[in-house]
Amino acid sequence: MSDDNKFKVEGKLADNERMKGQSHLLRGTISDDLKDDVTGGFTADNFQLIRFHGMYQQDDRDIRAERTKQKLEPLHNVMLRARLPGGVIQPHQWLVIDKFAADYTMYGSIRLTTRQTFQFHGVLKPNMKLMHQTLHKAGIDSIATAGDVNRNVLCTSNPIESKVHKQAWDWATKISEHLLPKTNAYAEIWLDGEKVDSTQEDEPILGKNYLPRKFKTTIVIPPQNDVDVHANDLNFVAIAEDGELIGFNVLVGGGLAMTHGDHSTFPRKADDFGFIELDKTLDIAAAVLSTQRDWGNRVNRKNAKTKYTLERVGVENFKAEVEKRAGVKFAASRAYEFTSRGDRFGWVEGIDGKHHLTLFIENGRILDYPGKTLKTGCAEIAKIHQGDFRMTANQNLIVAGVALEQKARIEALAIKHGLMEASVSNQRKDSMACVSLPTCPLAMAEAERYLPEAVTEIEGILAKHGMQDDxxxxxxxxCPNGCGRAMLAEVGLVGKGPGKYNFHIGGDRQGTRIPRMYKENITDTEIMGHLDELIGRWSKERTPSESFGDYVIRAGIIAPVVDSARDFYD
Incomplete structure (x- = not known):
């Protein structure tokens, strides 16, 4: 057996491997399905293949039962996730997506995601090609934002040093482009591009069967861990000297997804491989990805992510293979520290003299509500803004690069449309949820729709114990797939069934510790009762400035997760 395959998992391949291998490099018969007006959905393999083009087939689960009674199929539609490395988008592009959301989606909203991009929800089959072509004309695509590929590359949104952000964002864009699929399938199907014989194409980095599972990459600029590095397969920690980016520490093998009842699955923190110079970045990115491509588990998709490959083959073996493939030796990691991971709200001035306004968007859902015309407000700002917008990995929006003379006008628009509210609590800013019901087919319990009322309850509990500013x-x-990054929270709820969650506590504010399950399969009411008790103890027993997650560990209420492969379920 060649060195490339010495850690290959033997056994019957998962059916997704057949599907990818027979897809003619992600083409399948998607074009035929688009012409079929008998159904609003996609058939068999195409249901999976459209994910590689940035879409998930969904339906509105709130009305599914009623449609079944009427002998109608579910109201099939797609969610599209755009590819925006580092979450940067220009004002003219914003106006394009704003108009499409209003004219052609079932919900009319733009949704900012935890993957630092936007999603359209509720696009019907007749409008799918128009959607891709509209985005393409604006310079946006959705290539490889889902499926077994490297997905949208994240980058710290609003760092202290503006120049380092520009340099890091450039690398995020380069990494994204370098690791994209090379197939012409996207252009052929959605943009009416010239057809190419797939047998003459090659995928030199991803391979013709692509990756064993999804792969996520980030760039983070300390001291902010706003992208949650330990939730991702590959992370580049920016190391700067005298305001210049000089290289990266490379962290590999993070991931948060698990499966209820399957203890072979677990959340895992990334391992630090060491420091590299800037000119080795793309080589290392390709080497980590290709090692996972060849060594990852293609038999059991539940154990196919990079984190499980590292556990199975050993961190040192994986690291040595990356060095071999890249022709690079990792140096000792450079020192860095994370002090926070939330967004910096309000106005922040960069070292270049430009100003950045971070707007709080609850659940990332940009829509007009009574008294809060968020969507209209963003569009009005886009019409006059001369910098760019940045979507954050915490579902918020930054109006970036604002000249001093434009500040007052932009702020007035933000206040007028409810985008800037002094009354938003610290607790609400530090809370997050995935989309979940009614659109996500994997959802077991409410998340986005439940979050606002849950936060209101927690605000009340904090105030009751004199901690309203904490x-x-x-x-x-x-569900346990990790989209809301609950497994890096101080308090994380994971849906188990309607109105029931597994209740985890003990993560830290920096995002470097995984929380442990405190109570299993309990109701939201029971959770609030436990939080009342725990927050009450925290208010009385904490040391100065001690966070909730650190307190419950120190007080012995919960044991820390040290090595999740071995002690997460203890």
Whole structure:
């Protein structure tokens, strides 16, 4: 057996491997399905293949039962996730997506995601090609934002040093482009591009069967961990000297997804491989990805992510293979520290003299509500803004690069449309949820729709105990797949069934510790009762400035997760 395959998992391949291998490099018969007006959905393999083009087939689960009674199929539609490395978008592009959301989606909203991009929800089959072509004309695509590929590359949104952000964002864009699929399938199907014989194409980095599972990459600029590095397969920690980016520490093998009842699955922190110079960045990115491509588990998709490959083959073996493939030796990691991971709200001035306004967007849902015309407000700002917009990995929006003379006008628009409210609590700013019901087919419990009322309850509990100015990193995810990053929260809820969650506590504010399950399969009412008790103890027993997550560990209420492969379920 060649060195490339010495850690290959033997056994019957998962059916997704057949599907990818027979897809003619992600083409399948998607074009035929688009012409079929008998159904609003996609058939068999195409249901999976459209994910590689940035879309998920969904339906509105709130009306599914009623449609079944009427002998109608579910109201099939797609969610599209755009590819925006580092979350940067220009004002003219914003106006394009604003108009499409209003004219051609079932919900009319733009949704900012935890993957630092936007999603359209509720696009019907007749409008799908128009959607891709509209985005393409604006310079946006959705290539490889889902499926077994490297997905949208994240980058710290609003760092202290503006120049380092520009340099890091450039690398995020380069990494994204370098690791994209090379197939012409996207252009052929959605943009009516010239057809190419797939047998003459090659995928030199991803391979013709692509990756064993999804792959996520980030760039983070300390001291902010706003992208949650330990939730991702590959992370580049920016190391700067005298205001210049000089290289990266490379962290590999993070991931948060698990499967209820399957203890072979677990959340895992990334391992630090060491420091590299800037000119080795793309080589290392390709080497980590290709090692996972060849060594990852293609038999059992539940154990196919990079984190499980590292556990199975050993961190040192994986690291040595990356060095071999890249022709690079990792140096000792450079020192860095994370002090926070939330967004910096309000106005922040960069070292270049430009100003950045971070707007709080609850659940990332940009829509007009009574008294809060968020969507209209963003569009009005886009019409006059001369910098760019940045979507954050915490579902918020930054109006970036504002000249001093434009500040007052932009702020007035933000206040007028409810985008800038002084009354938003620290707790609400530190809370997050995935989309979940009614659109996500994997959702077991509410998340996005439950979060606002849950936060209101927690605000009340904090006030009851005299801690109204404090907050807890609180996250809710509707299933164990990890989209809401609950497994890096101080309090994380993971959906188990309607109105029931597994209740985890003990993460830290920096995002470097995984919380442990405190109570299993309990109701939201029971959770609030436990939080009342725990927050009450925290208010009386904490040391100065001690966070909730650190307190419950120190007080012995919960044991820390040290090595999740071995002690997460203890």
């Amino acid at each position: 907050s807890i990193i609180y996250r809710v995810t509707g």
